[in-house]
Amino acid sequence: MSSQGSPPRLFVFLWALLLCGCGPAAPAKAPTARVDVANVKPPAGVTLEQACTPTGPELCFNAVDDNCNGVIDEGCGVATGLLQFVIAWPAAAADVNLEVCAPSGECIPPHHGATLPGGFHLDRDCPSDEGCRGQNEEDVSFDGLAPPRGHYEVTLRLVDPHGESTPVRVRFGARLGDRIVGFDVDLSPGDDAKKTLSFDVP
Numbered sequence: 001m002s003s004q005g006s007p008p009r010l011f012v013f014l015w016a017l018l019l020c021g022c023g024p025a026a027p028a029k030a031p032t033a034r035v036d037v038a039n040v041k042p043p044a045g046v047t048l049e050q051a052c053t054p055t056g057p058e059l060c061f062n063a064v065d066d067n068c069n070g071v072i073d074e075g076c077g078v079a080t081g082l083l084q085f086v087i088a089w090p091a092a093a094a095d096v097n098l099e100v101c102a103p104s105g106e107c108i109p110p111h112h113g114a115t116l117p118g119g120f121h122l123d124r125d126c127p128s129d130e131g132c133r134g135q136n137e138e139d140v141s142f143d144g145l146a147p148p149r150g151h152y153e154v155t156l157r158l159v160d161p162h163g164e165s166t167p168v169r170v171r172f173g174a175r176l177g178d179r180i181v182g183f184d185v186d187l188s189p190g191d192d193a194k195k196t197l198s199f200d201v202p
């Protein structure tokens with residue numbers, strides 16, 4: 001029997017493999033996860049930056065996604081995750097804290113290696129950590145795939161300027177799923193205005 005006029009058998013076989021996705025060469029898909037956030041509110045009087053403008057290679061310890069790849073300060077020895085909060089400030093001696101409060105109401109303690117149940121941890125405590133070396137940055141990230149749902153509050157506090165001139169300017173950056181947001185804020189001693197970013201994970 002002649003096969004003239006019908007597609008070659010090899011072609012049909014390969015086409016069937018492609019359709020069913022069961023071929024031995026089918027690439028394994030990397031696990032993906034995403035998180036949606038809503039009601040993102042910066043501190044009162046502060047403008048939230050939501051557009052990323054690439055400025056070159058990633059620079060460390062500036063709380064900015066310089067290369068706009070969706071991750072802040074990657075390759076700098078700080079953890080990242082679907083949620084990541086970073087502060088950086090140039091006043092070397094000033095003690096500034098990054099306080100992240102999860103939907104449970106628990107807030108991460110302000111010291112290196114602190115954790116919160118559910119998958120949050122704090123990477124650096126500056127200027128106390130030896131590794132800060134004048135490059136002050138603190139980083140809290142979520143290392144799971146599904147952050148707890150609910151309301152989050154992220155607060156910046158000037159604990160002690162330690163002789164640095166005030167106000168102390170602090171850069172804040174956050175990765176909220178596939179969004180990068182940030183702002184600059186001035187912190188003064190005795191400033192009762194809460195410098196808090198809030199958002200919801202629906």
Ligand SMILES: [Ca+2]
Pocket residue numbers: 058064065066067068069070071072073074
């Ligand atoms: Ca980056």
Ligand SMILES: [Ca+2]
Pocket residue numbers: 058059060061062063064065066072073074
């Ligand atoms: Ca950076």
